[in-house]
Amino acid sequence: MKIYTETLTFQTPNKREVLNITPQVKAALEKSALHDGIILVTVLHSNAAVIVNDDEPGLLEDLQTWLDQLAPERPDYHHRGRFESNAAVHLQSLMLHHQALVPFTEARLDLGPWQFVLFVELDGQRPKRVVIKVMGE
Amino acid sequence: MKIYTETLTFQTPNKREVLNITPQVKAALEKSALHDGIILVTVLHSNAAVIVNDDEPGLLEDLQTWLDQLAPERPDYHHRGRFESNAAVHLQSLMLHHQALVPFTEARLDLGPWQFVLFVELDGQRPKRVVIKVMGE
């Protein structure tokens, strides 16, 4: 087995933003020169997420409304920040999950036609690190 | 490391349906002839999910009611379909996650007695592809 690791840093101008990082995942696969295996995409923060879904702008708007409905900002959370994000953002990150795996076969990502790897920034305007680890043959 | 990949296609008669695909995952493990490693089970669509949980019929009914409560169909979503599913289905898929890993040791799946690999179809009546990738020794 061979392993290729890359750490990317994203800093979004907005507090909330969704970035399609499929090109970066593809680029990591190409640099690895591997043809069969899995790619782990994981964010090193509890106030962002990594998902695989469609990147249609209307859907991403619906996603954000939905996050605010199910895990709204509230004045009565107990979380004390440690210079970190408020509790709502942590719960939204848990809902979406902070990582995803992309399998690949014959040097191509196994993604459906409407599937993209999306970095979901939930509390941006500061640098966030994402680890991409390609493992396989 | 050795890798064995299989792609299965499911087409359910109903829009929503939960299939216990543990037998297919076991069969892939047997065909791989591996004895130690992990199996990635991932669906190539954003309108279905793969979970590991109990397959008791009452629970699966509760699961569907719950999905409709937390991510209901609504007339005011912004997602424009691209011939794809409505936004509620995408959000339900995100809640459940589109993939799961099953570790295996001594050629047996590491699953608890009430754990099964379930394919959760959220917008069926059309073919859906699931990739099973067995990796290990």
Next chain:
Amino acid sequence: MKIYTETLTFQTPNKREVLNITPQVKAALEKSALHDGIILVTVLHSNAAVIVNDDEPGLLEDLQTWLDQLAPERPDYHHRGRFESNAAVHLQSLMLHHQALVPFTEARLDLGPWQFVLFVELDGQRPKRVVIKVMGE
């Protein structure tokens, strides 16, 4: 590739409890003597979860309130227990996910400063098994 597997058993005094098991994950990595790869941490039960997030006590309190809001105990679930947990606990486990991956590089866990591996017991007071599988070079 080398693989090192460990199965831990936790029995919490309370029905609900969050345990920071990062030290156990680190210990497994050290025993594996591997320096580059991924660690799968997965619970073999449908009434517990494994997450990666901050372990700040106020946040963990917020997390539990939130789980009870989104998947409350109710008298009208259809799930019949099989000596197992009620449906609310299963749904909470699905929300949080029963597994997480931790990548590691140069023999160190790739976790952010506010990220910890947390075992979330949702229906405790009985033994629960967690598989830790370290894979890599």
